[in-house]
Amino acid sequence: MHINKESLHHAYCLEGEKQKLLGETLNFLQNFLGLKIQGNPDLWMEDFDTLGIDDSRRISDMQSNKAFGDSKKIYILSVNSITVEAQNAFLKLFEEPTPNTHFFLLIESADRLLPTLKSRLFILSTEKKAILENDAKSFLEGSTGERLAHVKKISDSISQKKKGKDSAFDFLDTLEVFLEGRLRKEKSKALLRSLSVLVKNRNYMHDRSSSVKIILDNVAINIK
Secondary structure: OOOOOOOOOOEEEEEOOHHHHHHHHHHHHHHOOOOOOOOOOOEEEEEEEEEOHHHHHHHHHHHOOOOOOOOOEEEEEEEEEEOHHHHHHHHHHHHOOOOOEEEEEEEOOHHHOOHHHHOOOEEEEHHHHHHHHHHHHHHHHOOHHHHHHHHHHHHHHHHHHOOOOHHHHHHHHHHHHHHHHHHHHHOOHHHHHHHHHHHHHHHHOOOOOOOHHHHHHHHHHHOO
């Protein structure tokens, strides 16, 4: 899962094989967000062949209730299809859910969704995941010069398109996954320092006045 855990979006659409996505989502919630999976009354998940209007109304009613604990409320909806009526009912919900409530919609293809609903979702696909993983791998194996050239493409794209920093966050999140995987195997001080540098710089990214280029350059130069 390549989701920015420091700035969790309120509604995600994850494209791909549903059962695999479910495992990755639960792993992310437990190991990266530190949420309890078993016996958590604020974690709700259900598998639908076709999610209809009655289902959407039931989910809307549930999510409006107060959380049982102090943690986030998580809704995981694994679907094959969603009726047009249900999608229209979800429009406002996915745009303005109750505070600390987050949705994960698991579906084989986001093309099955209405454009208006897709616009309210942060869409992650298995294709995007593969690209991010390849980018992170080549980045870590590259020289300092190659790394700087790599992150320049990301910062230039953000600057030219005048969009948010999502692509930079996705890149740093993927690097974190790789570094944590290596750290579990090698337990080296150098990897621990690199992970610390990465997390520290990613936190700087939340500052609206921060420079994406400076942050990414710092990561490129200082992680091992």
